[in-house]
Every structure is written in structure tokens, then in C-alpha cells.
Amino acid sequence: MPRFTYLYDTYCGWCYAGAPVISALVEAGAEVxxxxxxxxxxxxxQTMxxxxxxxxxxxxxxxxxLSGQPFSETYRENILRAPEERLxxxxxxxxAALVHDQGAKVEMALARRLQKARWEEGRSAQDAAYIEQILSDEFDTSTALSDASDAARAMAQETERLMHQYGLSGVPVLIMERDETLYNIALSDYYNRPEEITTLLR
Structure with missing residues (x-):
């Protein structure tokens, strides 16, 4: 079975667009x-x-x-049109660092929940209390976000190393390794049929 490496940022709009595709892959039991x-x-x-x-x-x-993912009017009003909101x-x-050791299924579920908070609910990127509430209520994680600063930085440095290794500049990136050969999988090929990403497992 192939192995996958997924490089992303929760607040990247194109990562949000491709999130159902990655979720389908993870839920199918792929090694991600x-x-x-x-x-x-x-x-x-920068501020908006x-x-x-x-x-x-x-x-x-x-x-x-392209993807059909919802970008709500609440998000546009509360985030994009709020002059002091920082990206x-x-x-x-x-x-992400707090749940990383629990595996791809949990980390992807958290990413999607936080994406919903942003693009559907219009929650600020700086709303630490709300993010910690999600972690506590839905992921049984009560550690303060600030306690994961070093781990988050280390994860980001490793991601940058991989991007340099693969000659990449942006996210999202899905790399498939099969028979010692690497393939850069275009998530946009699966936007309208995310479940078909699982054909790569055959």
C-alpha cells in the first residue's frame, strides 16, 4: 500500500478546499x-x-x-472585512501540535473543525479560548495552546525542510510514495468526487 505525506496549514484557503479529499483518504485507512x-x-x-x-x-x-466548500457571509464580515483582524x-x-501524536485521523478531524469555525462560523484566528474549548470538548485535550509553542515551531521547521527537499513552495501538498517513487497528487482532481482519492490505495 502507498504511503502519503500531507503538508498543510489549517488557515490556508486551498487546504480548506481540499480538506474533504484528505479526510476521505484518512478515513479509508491510508497511511498519512x-x-x-x-x-x-x-x-x-498582516491585517485585513x-x-x-x-x-x-x-x-x-x-x-x-472549484471545490464547493462554503465560505460564509459571516466569515467575510467578521474576518475579511474586519480591518484589525490578523491573518x-x-x-x-x-x-495541531497538541494532537499530532494521536495520528492523522485526529489531526485532520481537528483541522476540519477549526476550518469550520473560521469559514463557516466566522471565528477569529486569535480566539484562543474558543480553540481551547474545541480541544477540550471535542478532542479531550485540556493542555493550553501556549504549552505547544515549541512543538508547533519544530513541526513547522520539519515541514519547511520537506518542502525544500521536494522543491515545493506552497501548500496544500499531498505526496504519495509507491514502490520508492514519489508522486505529487493534485487535490483539485478530486474536488467534486473526494471519495475517489481512495482509488490510489489499490
Whole structure:
């Protein structure tokens, strides 16, 4: 059976677009190694009022059209059109680090829950209390997000190393290894039929 490596960031819109595909792969029992990138680090964070919100809205419209994933009006109002809202994935990187050792199924389930909080519920990227509530109530994890800072940073560094190794620049990335050969799988090929990703397991 092939092995997979998935590089992602919870708050990457295209990762959200491809999330049902990765979930289908994980739920089918595939061996998937998850690596959160921490794409939107604090040292590079921008606010939506800098013009970032308008740019993201255009990209989101394209992702929604292609994937069918919902980008709600609540999200647009609370996030993209909130001038002081920062695009930063520190808290979700820490959340991913807290559950990483529980395996891909749990880490992907958390990613999808946090994506729902953002793109459907319109929750801020800086709402630590809400993320910790999700971790506690739905994933039986009561550790504070801040306690995972070092682990999140180490995970991000490993992801950057892999991206350099594979000659990649952006996420999401799904690498399949079969018979010692690597394949870069295009998630967009499965947007409208995510369950068909499981044909790669045959």
C-alpha cells in the first residue's frame, strides 16, 4: 500500500478546499503523515485592512467555485472585512501540535473543525479560548495552546525542510510514495468526487 505525506496549514484557503479529499483518504485507512506548515507566522502577519482582506476574498471565491466548500457571509464580515483582524495561524499550529501524536485521523478531524469555525462560523484566528474549548470538548485535550509553542515551531521547521527537499513552495501538498517513487497528487482532481482519492490505495 502507498504511503502519503500531507503538508498543510489549517488557515490556508486551498487546504480548506481540499480538506474533504484528505479526510476521505484518512478515513479509508491510508497511511498519512501530517505536517502543519505554520504558513502565517506572527513575524509575517498582516491585517485585513491593509488590502489583504479584499485579495483573499477574490481567492476564496475561486476556491469555493472549484471545490464547493462554503465560505460564509459571516466569515467575510467578521474576518475579511474586519480591518484589525490578523491573518496568523499560530494558534492552529499549536493546536495541531497538541494532537499530532494521536495520528492523522485526529489531526485532520481537528483541522476540519477549526476550518469550520473560521469559514463557516466566522471565528477569529486569535480566539484562543474558543480553540481551547474545541480541544477540550471535542478532542479531550485540556493542555493550553501556549504549552505547544515549541512543538508547533519544530513541526513547522520539519515541514519547511520537506518542502525544500521536494522543491515545493506552497501548500496544500499531498505526496504519495509507491514502490520508492514519489508522486505529487493534485487535490483539485478530486474536488467534486473526494471519495475517489481512495482509488490510489489499490
Amino acid at each position: 503523515e501530517m505536517h502543519h506548515r505554520w504558513l502565517f507566522a506572527p513575524e509575517h502577519a 485592512g491593509s488590502g489583504l482582506g479584499r485579495m483573499i476574498e477574490q481567492h476564496d471565491a475561486r476556491a469555493e467555485q 496568523e495561524s499560530t494558534l492552529t499550529a499549536q493546536a
